Amino acid sequence: xxxxxxxxxxxxxxxxxxxxxxxxxxxxxxxxxxxxxxxxxxxxxxxxxxxxxxxxxxxxxxxxxxxxxxxxxxxxxxxxxxxxxxxxxxxxxxxxxxxxxxxxxxxxxxxxxxxxxxxxxxxxxxxxxxxxxxxxxxxxxxxxxxxxxxxxxxxxxxxxxxxxxxxxxxxxxxxxxxxxxxxxxxxxxxxxxxxxxxxxxxxxxxxxxxxxxxxxxxxxxxxxxxxxxxxxxxxxxxxxxxxxxxxxxxxxxxxxxxxxxxxxxxxxx
Amino acid sequence: xxxxxxxxxxxxxxxxxxxxxxxxxxxxxxxxxxxxxxxxxxxxxxxxxxxxxxxxxxxxxxxxxxxxxxxxxxxxxxxxxxxxxxxxxxxxxxxxxxxxxxxxxxxxxxxxxxxxxxxxxxxxxxxxxxxxxxxxxxxxxxxxxxxxxxxxxxxxxxxxxxxxxxxxxxxxxxxxxxxxxxxxxxxxxxxxxxxxxxxxxxxxxxxxxxxxxxxxxxxxxxxxxxxxxxxxxxxxxxxxxxxxxxxxxxxxxxxxxxxxxxxxxxxx
Numbered sequence: 353x354x355x356x357x358x359x360x361x362x363x364x365x366x367x368x369x370x371x372x373x374x375x376x377x378x379x380x381x382x383x384x385x386x387x388x389x390x391x392x393x394x395x396x397x398x399x400x401x402x403x404x405x406x407x408x409x410x411x412x413x414x415x416x417x418x419x420x421x422x423x424x425x426x427x428x429x430x431x432x433x434x435x436x437x438x439x440x441x442x443x444x445x446x447x448x449x450x451x452x453x454x455x456x457x458x459x460x461x462x463x464x465x466x467x468x469x470x471x472x473x474x475x476x477x478x479x480x481x482x483x484x485x486x487x488x489x490x491x492x493x494x495x496x497x498x499x500x501x502x503x504x505x506x507x508x509x510x511x512x513x514x515x516x517x518x519x520x521x522x523x524x525x526x527x528x529x530x531x532x533x534x535x536x537x538x539x540x541x542x543x544x545x546x547x548x549x550x551x552x553x554x555x556x557x558x559x560x561x562x563x564x565x566x567x568x569x570x571x572x573x574x575x576x577x578x579x580x581x582x583x584x585x586x587x588x589x590x591x592x593x594x595x596x597x598x599x600x601x602x603x604x605x606x607x608x609x610x611x612x613x614x615x616x617x618x619x620x621x
Numbered sequence: 622x623x624x625x626x627x628x629x630x631x632x633x634x635x636x637x638x639x640x641x642x643x644x645x646x647x648x649x650x651x652x653x654x655x656x657x658x659x660x661x662x663x664x665x666x667x668x669x670x671x672x673x674x675x676x677x678x679x680x681x682x683x684x685x686x687x688x689x690x691x692x693x694x695x696x697x698x699x700x701x702x703x704x705x706x707x708x709x710x711x712x713x714x715x716x717x718x719x720x721x722x723x724x725x726x727x728x729x730x731x732x733x734x735x736x737x738x739x740x741x742x743x744x745x746x747x748x749x750x751x752x753x754x755x756x757x758x759x760x761x762x763x764x765x766x767x768x769x770x771x772x773x774x775x776x777x778x779x780x781x782x783x784x785x786x787x788x789x790x791x792x793x794x795x796x797x798x799x800x801x802x803x804x805x806x807x808x809x810x811x812x813x814x815x816x817x818x819x820x821x822x823x824x825x826x827x828x829x830x831x832x833x834x835x836x837x838x839x840x841x842x843x844x845x846x847x848x849x850x851x852x853x854x855x856x857x858x859x860x861x862x863x864x865x866x867x868x869x870x871x872x873x874x875x876x877x878x879x880x881x882x883x884x885x886x887x888x889x
Contacts, residue, residue, distance in 0.1 A: 408759070
């Protein structure tokens with residue numbers, strides 16, 4: 353295990369139903385300061401892995417250390433102390449709909465610090481300026497577009513200057529301009545904060561332009577890992593199918609079932 | 622064949638009963654955790670006051686209007702019955718005792734469950750479905766302490782106040798119909814009421830009832846919201862369950878409390 357790794361996962365197993373594991377013998381290492389992508393098709397277990405890193409779930413077996421702590425050994429207070437160093441961007445932002453943009457970004461500051469309101473205001477405006485939405489501070493979340501909501505959520509996630517940023521499908525459903533804005537922010541915020549970022553996504557080309565290292569997952573396992581530059585040279589059939597969007601390959605086009613001929617009663621008796 | 626069907630039936634019954642009992646246990650643990658982590662709701666009381674506004678102040682219109690009409694109907698019905706026995710002056714007593722002991726807490730509780738309880742469940746359920754609860758947890762903020770506890774205590778505090786206002790409005794409705802419309806003697810209406818209604822026996826017991834109902838409805842509402850499956854159907858099902866379960870709980874608790882309070886404890 354690399355001591356400088358922000359997240360170390362070794363031989364991790366997890367399943368909602370023990371008979372059908374979602375994660376099977378997963379080993380992942382996230383070095384400090386890097387932006388790492390975890391890619392795979394829907395249902396491959398990548399979001400489960402992200403939630404496990406955020407300690408929202410507990411592994412059945414294996415080792416999981418986040419920011420130097422074994423999440424399974426942490427009590428409620430220890431867990432919350434660890435999460436204060438995390439920032440997470442949810443797929444659709446998960447903004448508090450009863451608060452303005454300003455109050456959303458101020459929320460973690462007000463909950464976790466005793467800063468005077470003037471200083472909270474400066475910090476909130478600083479974070480909103482970083483995502484380009486200082487002018488929208490008094491808007492309600494319902495008045496924002498999808499891309500803007502995600503930028504506000506990003507500002508909220510970095511409010512306490514996290515050491516580790518977790519992104520759950522940050523690019524899904526964004527128009528090209530919003531995508532460009534978010535992807536640049538992911539990179540620049542990571543470098544400016546000196547943080548480490550994990551992006552879980554199935555948007556291949558968009559992500560490969562942002563990350564330093566990438567893991568490909570299929571059926572609950574890591575099937576390939578390497579730099580974005582090495583992806584094109586990969587001989588792994590799943591990576592080839594996934595990156596080039598081929599309809600058939602290791603992931604079959606047809607859902608497993610009985611023979612089509614038999615189903616149509618055309619098979620010879 | 623018949624024994625297999627019977628066995629399946631018994632198994633399903635057993636599974637249903639076990640699931641219900643398990644859920645009741647889960648709800649009890651949830652309540653225990655909620656009460657244990659109510660520090661934030663009480664320390665930062667502005668959070669609870671905000672919920673008192675949403676659950677209590679915004680329920681005022683329905684409570685006051687319903688109270689007025691229930692009181693007016695009581696006035697009409699009571700007068701017609703009492704008149705047969707030549708004791709229409711006792712109308713004030715009948716209206717006041719009916720409202721303070723029973724109708725105030727029970728009807729206000731039922732209205733509170735439909736107006737505020739359902740809103741609390743839907744709000745928490747939707748917060749869960751839109752990952753706001755999960756986001757809060759990831760920000761190291763306990764959603765039970767920050768979201769659930771203020772709503773729970775807001776409901777518990779609002780309910781006795783609403784029931785009191787319901788009763789007051791009902792008595793006024795009875796007065797309007799009995800005294801102003803029908804012409805019952807005003808002095809007899811108020812003085813008999815004053816003489817017959819006991820602060821401890823009647824008013825205090827009514828307040829206790831409304832507090833118990835508020836506690837039950839708020840508990841059911843926050844639990845159903847927090848336990849709702851994070852889908853549209855899940856939230857709608859939870860909202861319906863809040864209203865149905867709360868209404869049944871109010872009626873059942875009312876019977877138990879009435880048996881304990883107004884029968885001298887001997888069950889008669």
